[in-house]
Amino acid sequence: MRPDSIDEIFRRAKAGKALFIDRKALTPEFVPDHLSFRDGQIQAVAEVLAPVLHGSKPSNLLLYGKTGTGKTAVARYVQAKLGGEAGPNELTVAYVNARIANTEYRTLAELAKFINLPVDKQIPFTGLSIGEVTERIFAAMQAQKRRVILVLDEIDYLVKSFGDSILYEFTRSGERLAPGFLSLVGISNDLKFKDDLDPRVLSSLSEEELVFPPYTVEELREILTDRAQTAFRPGAASQAAINLCAAMAGSEHGDARRAIDLLRIAGEVAEREGLEEIDDTSIRRASDKMEHDRVDEAIRSLPVQNKAVLLAVSRFREGTNTGELYLAYASLCKRFGLETLTQRRVSGILAELDLLGLIEASVVSKGRRGRTKRIQLLISEEALAKTLSEDTTFGK
DNA sequence: CCTCCACTGGAAACCTAGGCTC
DNA sequence: GAGCCTAGGTTTCCAGTGGAGG
Numbered sequence: 357m358r359p360d361s362i363d364e365i366f367r368r369a370k371a372g373k374a375l376f377i378d379r380k381a382l383t384p385e386f387v388p389d390h391l392s393f394r395d396g397q398i399q400a401v402a403e404v405l406a407p408v409l410h411g412s413k414p415s416n417l418l419l420y421g422k423t424g425t426g427k428t429a430v431a432r433y434v435q436a437k438l439g440g441e442a443g444p445n446e447l448t449v450a451y452v453n454a455r456i457a458n459t460e461y462r463t464l465a466e467l468a469k470f471i472n473l474p475v476d477k478q479i480p481f482t483g484l485s486i487g488e489v490t491e492r493i494f495a496a497m498q499a500q501k502r503r504v505i506l507v508l509d510e511i512d513y514l515v516k517s518f519g520d521s522i523l524y525e526f527t528r529s530g531e532r533l534a535p536g537f538l539s540l541v542g543i544s545n546d547l548k549f550k551d552d553l554d555p556r557v558l559s560s561l562s563e564e565e566l567v568f569p570p571y572t573v574e575e576l577r578e579i580l581t582d583r584a585q586t587a588f589r590p591g592a593a594s595q596a597a598i599n600l601c602a603a604m605a606g607s608e609h610g611d612a613r614r615a616i617d618l619l620r621i622a623g624e625v626a627e628r629e630g631l632e633e634i635d636d637t638s639i640r641r642a643s644d645k646m647e648h649d650r651v652d653e654a655i656r657s658l659p660v661q662n663k664a665v666l667l668a669v670s671r672f673r674e675g676t677n678t679g680e681l682y683l684a685y686a687s688l689c690k691r692f693g694l695e696t697l698t699q700r701r702v703s704g705i706l707a708e709l710d711l712l713g714l715i716e717a718s719v720v721s722k723g724r725r726g727r728t729k730r731i732q733l734l735i736s737e738e739a740l741a742k743t744l745s746e747d748t749t750f751g752k
Numbered sequence: 753c754c755t756c757c758a759c760t761g762g763a764a765a766c767c768t769a770g771g772c773t774c
Numbered sequence: 775g776a777g778c779c780t781a782g783g784t785t786t787c788c789a790g791t792g793g794a795g796g
Binding site: 459460461482483484485486487488659697698700701704719720721722723724725726727 | 779780781782783784785786787791792793794795796
Binding site for chain 1: 755756757758759760761769770771772
């Protein structure tokens with residue numbers, strides 16, 4: 357995050373104010389030497405993937421569990437161990453997050469980065485058909501006799517948004533890639549996505565399945581204690597502070613990522629304030645900051661039309677409906693010199709904003725006065741205004 | 753119990769930007 | 775450069791609908 361200069365770190369350490377020794381231990385990328393409470397899962401994943409070490413194709417594998425239950429961590433952990441056992445020439449472990457890649461095409465393009473495609477068969481960022489991209493990847497894998505384990509994170513997003521066609525291609529690629537292969541480790545937050553799969557894809561993909569239960573608050577507490585020992589200087593994070601972080605993050609479902617982020621940010625807040633240790637206030641501030649950052653980032657990365665719609669929603673303090681909103685939106689567009697989209701499209705954008713949790717939109721029937729959506733802003737107007745004021749289109 | 757409003761949301765057509773082949 | 779292709783965003787079209795007021 358903040359690249360503290362060495363001088364600064366030493367200066368604070370001398371003054372006894374540095375709380376962190378090793379901030380990395382509390383970042384999402386950090387893979388600890390030991391993953392607590394996931395021995396069973398680690399062993400199961402290892403057993404499924406082990407055949408790769410004597411050159412045969414491991415079964416495809418599906419990992420399920422809510423966010424922050426350690427699915428990605430376990431996959432990374434096993435991946436790191438495997439990488440140590442097998443040399444890089446024997447095995448390629450590719451990690452792609454489908455939601456971050458965002459489209460079917462870009463998911464494939466990400467995968468392609470792990471495989472050395474011939475210079476004349478690189479994947480441009482647009483212009484090729486999905487089929488052509490798949491073809492290029494498979495051709496290169498075949499030529500190089502590649503053995504690939506593809507860890508496909510948020511596979512449910514991929515299926516929900518684009519269907520299972522590329523998974524279908526992956527699962528039936530077996531013969532043509534021999535003696536190389538492509539094994540899939542799918543990671544999903546959502547069990548229901550299987551309903552959308554072609555039965556053939558489903559049976560192939562879920563040769564092995566593994567469920568990750570949420571962490572209990574006690575488990576979170578232990579995980580945090582463990583990480584805090586590496587991350588903070590002694591005494592910087594009291595047991596009480598750690599307990600509060602665990603309780604706050606664990607209250608919904610045991611989300612370890614959230615708990616770890618919360619503790620790290622609380623540490624940063626406390627350090628900035630020049631405190632000797634993390635107190636309750638720093639933790640609560642960190643929690644607010646996380647929520648604020650999430651919203652801020654969500655708004656910032658919105659396409660301009662979605663921002664316009666969101667801005668229109670914010671004009672109605674008491675909530676509104678689709679028709680009224682559309683008029684407000686249209687006049688905003690005129691004011692900012694934006695193209696005015698159709699009501700149908702705006703309705704679609706509203707659904708997207710709803711999904712992001714920025715607004716709440718639910719269908720209500722008002723009898724003779726028709727059916728519409730009841731739309732309400734879920735974030736503070738000031739936060740929205742502040743974020744949008746940095747936007748080139750909405751300067752004021 | 754029936755009507756009929758003000759939409760919803762699915763489906764398909766259309767548009768744009770970009771790569772490919774010749 | 776012409777003429778083809780695709781992905782992704784948008785428009786067009788329209789059947790479908792929950793429930794207050796009659």
